Each structure stands twice: as structure tokens, then as C-alpha cells.
Amino acid sequence: MTTPQPGMGQTVEVGVAETKPSRLLPRRASKSRAVQAIARHAVTIAIVIIMLYPVIWMVDNSFKPNAFVGRTLLPLQGPFTLKNYISGLTPRASLNIGVSFLNSFIIGVLSVIGNLFACSLVGYAFGRLEFAGKRILFTILIGMLLLPYQVTIVPQYILFHQLGWLNTYLPLVVPKYLATDAFFVYLMVQFVRGLPRDLDEAARIDGCGDFGVFWRIILPLLSPAIATTATFTFIHAWNDFLGPRLYISDMNKYTVSQALVQFIDSTGQSSVGGLFAMATLSVIPLIGFFLATQRWLTEGIATTGFK
Amino acid sequence: MKRRTLVTTIAFAPLVGALTACGSSTATNPASAPGGSAAPSGDISFAFWGGQQRVERTQAVIDLFHKAFPDVTVTPTATGDFNAYWQQSTVQAAGNNMASVPQMQNRTLADYADRGALAPLDDLVASGAIDVSNIPKSVVASGRGKDGKQYMIPYGAAFASLMVDTTVIGKLGLELPPEGYTWEWLSDWLGQISKKSGAPAINVFGGTSDELEAWARTHGEQLYNDDGTVGVTAGTVAGFWNYMMGLIGSGKSQSAQAGVEQQKLPIEQQPISQGKAPTMFWPANAVATVQSTLDTITPGHEIQVFPMPSESEGVPGNALWLSGLSISKNCNNVPAAAAFINFFLNDKDGALAFQSDNGVTTNTVNLGALLAASTISDAMKKQMNLYKTLSGMNLPPSYYGKAMAQVFQQNLISAFQSVSFAPGTVDSTAAQFIKDAKQATGK
Numbered sequence: 001m002t003t004p005q006p007g008m009g010q011t012v013e014v015g016v017a018e019t020k021p022s023r024l025l026p027r028r029a030s031k032s033r034a035v036q037a038i039a040r041h042a043v044t045i046a047i048v049i050i051m052l053y054p055v056i057w058m059v060d061n062s063f064k065p066n067a068f069v070g071r072t073l074l075p076l077q078g079p080f081t082l083k084n085y086i087s088g089l090t091p092r093a094s095l096n097i098g099v100s101f102l103n104s105f106i107i108g109v110l111s112v113i114g115n116l117f118a119c120s121l122v123g124y125a126f127g128r129l130e131f132a133g134k135r136i137l138f139t140i141l142i143g144m145l146l147l148p149y150q151v152t153i154v155p156q157y158i159l160f161h162q163l164g165w166l167n168t169y170l171p172l173v174v175p176k177y178l179a180t181d182a183f184f185v186y187l188m189v190q191f192v193r194g195l196p197r198d199l200d201e202a203a204r205i206d207g208c209g210d211f212g213v214f215w216r217i218i219l220p221l222l223s224p225a226i227a228t229t230a231t232f233t234f235i236h237a238w239n240d241f242l243g244p245r246l247y248i249s250d251m252n253k254y255t256v257s258q259a260l261v262q263f264i265d266s267t268g269q270s271s272v273g274g275l276f277a278m279a280t281l282s283v284i285p286l287i288g289f290f291l292a293t294q295r296w297l298t299e300g301i302a303t304t305g306f307k
Numbered sequence: 308m309k310r311r312t313l314v315t316t317i318a319f320a321p322l323v324g325a326l327t328a329c330g331s332s333t334a335t336n337p338a339s340a341p342g343g344s345a346a347p348s349g350d351i352s353f354a355f356w357g358g359q360q361r362v363e364r365t366q367a368v369i370d371l372f373h374k375a376f377p378d379v380t381v382t383p384t385a386t387g388d389f390n391a392y393w394q395q396s397t398v399q400a401a402g403n404n405m406a407s408v409p410q411m412q413n414r415t416l417a418d419y420a421d422r423g424a425l426a427p428l429d430d431l432v433a434s435g436a437i438d439v440s441n442i443p444k445s446v447v448a449s450g451r452g453k454d455g456k457q458y459m460i461p462y463g464a465a466f467a468s469l470m471v472d473t474t475v476i477g478k479l480g481l482e483l484p485p486e487g488y489t490w491e492w493l494s495d496w497l498g499q500i501s502k503k504s505g506a507p508a509i510n511v512f513g514g515t516s517d518e519l520e521a522w523a524r525t526h527g528e529q530l531y532n533d534d535g536t537v538g539v540t541a542g543t544v545a546g547f548w549n550y551m552m553g554l555i556g557s558g559k560s561q562s563a564q565a566g567v568e569q570q571k572l573p574i575e576q577q578p579i580s581q582g583k584a585p586t587m588f589w590p591a592n593a594v595a596t597v598q599s600t601l602d603t604i605t606p607g608h609e610i611q612v613f614p615m616p617s618e619s620e621g622v623p624g625n626a627l628w629l630s631g632l633s634i635s636k637n638c639n640n641v642p643a644a645a646a647f648i649n650f651f652l653n654d655k656d657g658a659l660a661f662q663s664d665n666g667v668t669t670n671t672v673n674l675g676a677l678l679a680a681s682t683i684s685d686a687m688k689k690q691m692n693l694y695k696t697l698s699g700m701n702l703p704p705s706y707y708g709k710a711m712a713q714v715f716q717q718n719l720i721s722a723f724q725s726v727s728f729a730p731g732t733v734d735s736t737a738a739q740f741i742k743d744a745k746q747a748t749g750k
Contacts (some may be wrong), residue, residue, distance in 0.1 A: 007383065045735050065603065066600070066603075067575065067576055067580075067581075067600045067603035067604050068603075068604070069575070069576060070572075070581075072583060092359070093362075093363065093366055094359045094362035094385075095359055095362070119649065119667045129368055146623040154397055154398055154401045155402075157398050157399070157401070157402045158401070158402045158403075161403075161404050162519070166404065224719075238534070242394075245386065245391055245394070245395050246395055246398055246399075249352065249354075249382075249384040249406075250382070250384070251383070251384065251385065251587045258386075259393065260363070261386065261387040261388045262358055262359055262385070262387040262388050263358060263359065263387065264358060264388065264573060265356075265357050265358030265359075265360070265361060265387055265389075265573075266388070266389045267356065267357065267361075267389055267465075267590075267592070267665060268358055268360055268361050268575065268592070268593075268596070268664060269358060269360045269575075269595075269596050270358060270574070270575055270596075271358070271359065272573055272575060272576065275339070
């Protein structure tokens with residue numbers, strides 16, 4: 001420590017006893033990046049295992065005889081059998097799960113096409129265009145989101161019965177082409193409203209009309225909303241039970257959800273192992289579809305149309 | 308734009324056509340009037356509940372019917388889930404589009420008969436188009452509606468039972484339930500089992516209408532009165548729950564938590580089927596399933612079925628739950644529907660093919676044939692013999708009113724669960740449960 005000498009024009013430092021700030025948390029044992037990475041991954045993997053445990057349990061029990069289903073909590077314990085898969089996939093007079101898979105796939109694909117077609121157009125109309133009654137119609141759209149299905153189920157059934165559509169896939173698919181899924185319409189509307197209008201104006205200057213703007217400008221930029229709509233429409237159509245239960249009575253036209261229910265009989269004999277086996281298989285198309293559209297979703301978010 | 312519209316229309320037209328073509332024609336050919344001499348012809352639809360085994364056995368009966376009546380085509384539609392079947396039936400009834408022959412149950416008949424969704428069958432029975440001469444009159448009477456008309460012909464009888472692993476009880480050195488055992492005897496017996504085995508002896512049944520019904524019947528009441536009003540009182544419900552809570556508290560039964568976990572398990576995963584509990588209240592028609600599951604897990608154990616506990620006079624609290632066939636009001640081929648019902652009820656080969664898959668056959672002649680058949684398992688025969696015993700006991704008739712499923716199967720579960728985790732609320736919860744029941748039934 002130096003003693004300051006006034007007038008000499010030098011700045012001197014007056015030493016001050018150093019006081020270290022007190023730590024709220026103890027110092028980390030290691031600052032190694034590798035250890036931190038391992039710790040992060042270990043925690044993440046543990047959380048994933050916990051969240052996936054029901055699926056793991058289902059897959060594990062799908063390889064057990066019926067009598068041994070549910071006897072153990074940990075996987076890979078107890079007897080192993082492929083009988084559940086073999087018997088579930090074997091076509092029978094009472095059930096043909098392969099046909100059910102195909103039926104659900106057809107309904108799912110058609111539902112996706114319908115929703116994308118109708119919801120994108122309606123979303124563009126509400127998000128960009130001005131027309132008479134727009135506010136009232138949009139309010140009705142929001143109101144549809146609030147309606148519980150119990151309110152509409154009987155009138156819809158009567159309508160389809162009068163149209164002669166019962167025991168066909170029409171009640172499950174045609175409404176998708178009429179933008180009845182208000183949630184996805186609302187999703188599209190909000191997404192369209194978030195797109196800058198500069199591109200629209202540029203397109204109009206180049207001679208595009210309303211549909212031209214939609215087809216050339218809006219639709220390419222809607223890819224995240226399109227991916228979301230496609231994914232969740234397919235998942236919902238694949239898992240839907242009430243709709244097919246009401247409208248499909250021919251067992252050859254049963255969907256996967258209807259077919260899976262046939263494995264359980266609370267008034268008789270159930271095949272829980274078979275149910276788990278077929279449920280495991282029924283999840284695979286959903287995972288595949290989700291992975292495919294997830295890539296599309298990510299690419300859509302990464303690009304905005306501006307350079 | 309016009310060209311695009313045309314292209315779009317052309318693209319979608321085959322789609323709509325294909326989807327429409329997926330539908331089969333539901334038109335039926337009206338046959339001659341009931342009682343006419345012409346053989347029935349045309350199409351009818353038959354809706355029922357059940358899993359794969361039920362579907363296969365029902366199809367076997369339908370195939371036999373087609374041979375006997377080649378001009379009639381029966382299109383079956385099955386729902387594995389029992390509750391989903393009623394949900395679907397309710398919507399179909401509201402849309403006046405029930406199946407030609409919908410399967411019914413006496414416990415839910417009022418919801419459809421009282422609302423005019425079913426056609427009376429009295430004329431068909433009187434003319435002999437549907438022969439009920441081999442079905443006990445008291446059983447046939449259970450298919451009547453509030454107005455006294457016949458809306459359902461019962462073909463299968465299910466009933467509650469006490470399932471007992473007699474091998475385990477024998478190893479514990481205890482006696483089996485005697486004829487006419489009471490609820491008090493049961494509690495003491497379960498206590499001996501749990502004391503000797505060190506484990507709970509029975510399942511939690513406080514939220515199950517089957518056992519509440521047996522309790523009510525052994526205490527002078529029924530779930531419903533004969534006029535469709537709620538018959539059980541809050542005091543009886545409270546007494547039943549106090550009995551159950553006593554079993555839980557003393558360790559004679561599973562815990563309340565275990566009861567919730569096991570509520571929705573299929574019978575194959577219930578503790579008695581897994582060899583983890585020696586007794587259980589469960590409908591007797593599952594005895595074959597329990598036995599076959601137990602034979603795989605722990606061979607050498609025998610399951611026996613006993614009636615429900617009795618009142619002091621020795622009459623068990625059992626009620627018969629009857630599954631039967633009806634004709635919907637919107638059916639436009641009644642002769643074919645009647646012919647199918649008559650065949651299902653009375654054809655012996657059909658009964659042997661169906662094997663009493665949905666309750667013991669109510670046709671006494673066919674019951675004798677099934678008991679003598681080598682294709683019927685010993686476990687199934689135990690159920691059939693118990694039914695013979697019960698049907699010979701002159702059980703008081705059981706009545707059911709509206710909203711049976713909602714009140715005594717759904718609300719009862721949630722009401723008991725709230726009691727089982729808050730025991731001090733038994734009386735108030737029972738009072739509220741009965742109040743809600745009366746509101747739901749409108750009486």
C-alpha cells in the first residue's frame with residue numbers, strides 16, 4: 001500500500017481489505033463441460049423414461065400371456081410370447097385388424113386433406129379479406145369452439161341418417177371439407193394475421209388476385225400451421241372412437257379404435273395382451289406421421305419468405 | 308378459375324362416390340304382417356355388446372339361423388365396450404334408427420321402453436311367433452315395461468356372486484359359506500381369512516351397484532320400486548357404506564386406494580384371478596374366465612361361486628340381470644325380427660353354439676342340454692347350477708327405472724370414492740346420493 005502524496009499529481013491506490021461476496025449456493029464440484037453435459041443428459045433421460053413408462057409398460061406386457069399381464073412393474077420380467085401379435089394380426093370372422101388399420105388410414109388421410117383444404121381457405125378469408133358479415137361469422141366460429149360435443153351429437157346423427165350416410169365414412173370425412181374443425185380454422189386465422197402484408201401488396205402489384213395471393217404467397221408461408229393441422233387432424237382421426245362407433249355398424253369397416261375395443265369385454269372374456277399388442281402397432285403410424293410432419297414444421301419455422 | 312373449379316369437382320366426384328359406395332344398403336324388405344303364414348324374408352340388423360368370443364359365438368347362431376331361414380339376412384354389429392354400446396344405442400334411439408333387434412337388459416330397459424323406442428312384443432308372444440313356453444314366467448315378466456307391455460324377451464341371466472378360491476380356504480382350515488349365510492357371518496369369516504393369511508380377503512365393493520342391490524334386498528328395499536321411483540333410502544346406503552368401511556378399516560378387505568386402482572381392471576387382472584386374493588364379489592358369468600386365468604398362474608386352485616349374502620330368512624340378496632332381445636320401434640321387418648328372436652331363444656343347436664356366453668340361458672330345456680354337454684366347461688356348469696338354485700328360490704322380483712346406468716353405476720362410484728377417503732361423510736354423502744338419484748330419475 002502506498003501513501004498518497006498530495007500535489008504530486010499521481011493517483012495512488014489506497015489498499016482496501018478484499019471481501020469476497022458470500023455465495024448463496026455451494027460452488028459446483030466441477031466446471032468440466034463434459035460432466036455438465038452428462039448430468040444434463042442423465043436428468044433428461046430420467047424424465048423421458050418416467051414420461052414414457054406407460055408406453056414401455058404397454059409394449060412389455062404386449063409380449064406376455066394374458067394371465068401374466070400386469071403382474072410386474074419392471075419390464076423384461078416374466079414369460080415372453082409372440083402369441084398376442086400373431087393372434088391379433090390373424091384375420092378372423094369377428095375381427096380383421098389389418099383391414100381396420102387400412103380403414104383408419106383412409107379416413108385419416110382424407111380428413112387431413114379436407115382440413116388443410118378448408119381450414120386454410122377459411123383462415124385466409126378471415127385473416128386477410130374483408131366481406132360483409134365477417135365479424136358475425138367469426139364470432140360464430142369462436143362459438144363453435146365452445147360447444148360441447150354432447151350438444152351436437154344427436155342432431156348430427158339425425159342429419160346424417162336423413163342423408164342416408166350411416167354405415168359410410170361420409171359423416172367422418174365430409175365435414176372436414178366444410179371447415180367444421182373450428183380449432184384449426186382459428187389456428188390458420190391467427191397465423192395468417194401474423195404474416196406481413198408487404199408480400200400481399202407486392203403480389204397484387206404484380207397482378208395477383210385474392211386467390212393468387214393465397215396460392216402463391218400465403219399458403220407457402222403457412223407451412224408451420226399446415227404441419228400442425230395435418231398432424232393433429234391425423235392423430236384425432238386415427239384415435240376417434242365415438243364418431244366411428246355411431247356411424248359405422250359394418251364390422252368390416254371398423255376403424256382401429258373400434259377394433260381395439262373388441263379385445264376387451266367387461267361382460268365376458270378379454271384379451272388384454274392382444275389389446276396391448278395391437279395398441280402398440282396402432283401407435284406406429286402416429287409416430288411415423290408425427291416425425292414426418294415435425295421436420296416440415298421445423299423447416300417452416302426456419303424460413304420466413306424474407307431475404 | 309372455371310377450369311380449376313371443373314378440375315376440382317372432377318377430382319372429388321369419385322371420392323364422394325367411393326365413400327358413398329362404402330355404405331351398404333340399409334333398405335329392408337318388408338315382409339308380411341306379424342302372424343301371416345308367409346316365411347319371413349328380407350334384411351334385419353342385430354346390435355349387441357361383447358368381445359371377440361361373443362362375436363364368434365353369436366355369428367355361429369346367426370349362421371344356423373341363415374340355414375333355417377335362407378331368405379332372411381341378419382347383419383350383426385357388436386361393441387366390445389358395454390358402456391359404449393349404451394351410448395350408441397341412446398343416440399340411435401334419439402335418431403329413430405336403432406337396430407332391428409337391439410340387445411337390451413332389464414336394468415336399462417326403462418330408458419328405452421318408456422321413451423317409445425321399442426315395440427311391444429305381446430302380440431308376437433300371443434301368436435306364438437315368439438315362443439316363451441320354456442322360459443319361467445317370472446323371468447319373462449322381467450322384460451315388461453312400466454306400462455305392463457312386453458318389450459324384451461330375456462335370453463340370458465347374469466347375477467352377482469361371491470367367488471371363492473376353495474383351495475386357499477381349505478388350506479386355511481376354514482369352512483366355505485353355508486347356505487343362507489348373512490352379511491354378519493361374511494364379515495366374521497373374512498376376518499378369519501385375513502387373520503390367518505395376513506392379507507386382505509376380499510375386494511372393495513362399496514361403489515358397485517351389484518352389491519348395493521344385494522344389501523338393499525336383504526334389508527327390505529330395492530334400488531327401484533315397481534313404479535320406477537328410487538326405492539333404496541339414504542339410511543340403507545349409509546349402512547352399506549359403513550359395512551364396507553368397517554371391512555376396509557379392519558383390513559378384511561383391500562384398501563380404499565387399491566379399490567380405486569382395481570375399479571376398471573378386467574376380471575383377468577383382478578386379484579382373485581391372479582391368485583392374490585381368495586374371495587371376490589363379481590358376476591358369476593366370469594367364473595370360467597377366472598378359473599382359466601388362475602389355472603395358468605397357479606394351477607390346482609378351484610373357484611366356486613356362492614350366492615350373495617342372505618337376509619335372516621335365508622333368501623339371498625341376488626337379483627337376476629337379464630339380457631334379452633327386443634324389436635325397435637323403427638324396425639320395418641318385424642316378422643324376420645321375430646323369427647330371429649324366436650330362434651335365438653329356443654334353438655337347441657344355437658344354444659349349444661352360444662354356450663350361454665351372455666348369462667345363463669333362461670330356456671330351461673336348453674339349460675338342461677348345456678349342463679349335459681361335454682363342450683361346456685366345469686366352471687361354466689357351476690354358474691349354471693347356481694342359476695338353477697337361485698331360480699328355484701322364488702327370489703323377489705327386481706324393478707329398475709330410468710337412469711340406472713348413470714345413477715347406480717357412475718354416480719355410485721364417485722360417491723363411494725369420496726366417502727372412502729373421507730369416512731366421516733357417510734351420512735351426508737348418502738343423503739346427497741339419494742337426492743341426486745331422485746333428480747336423475749325425475750321421481
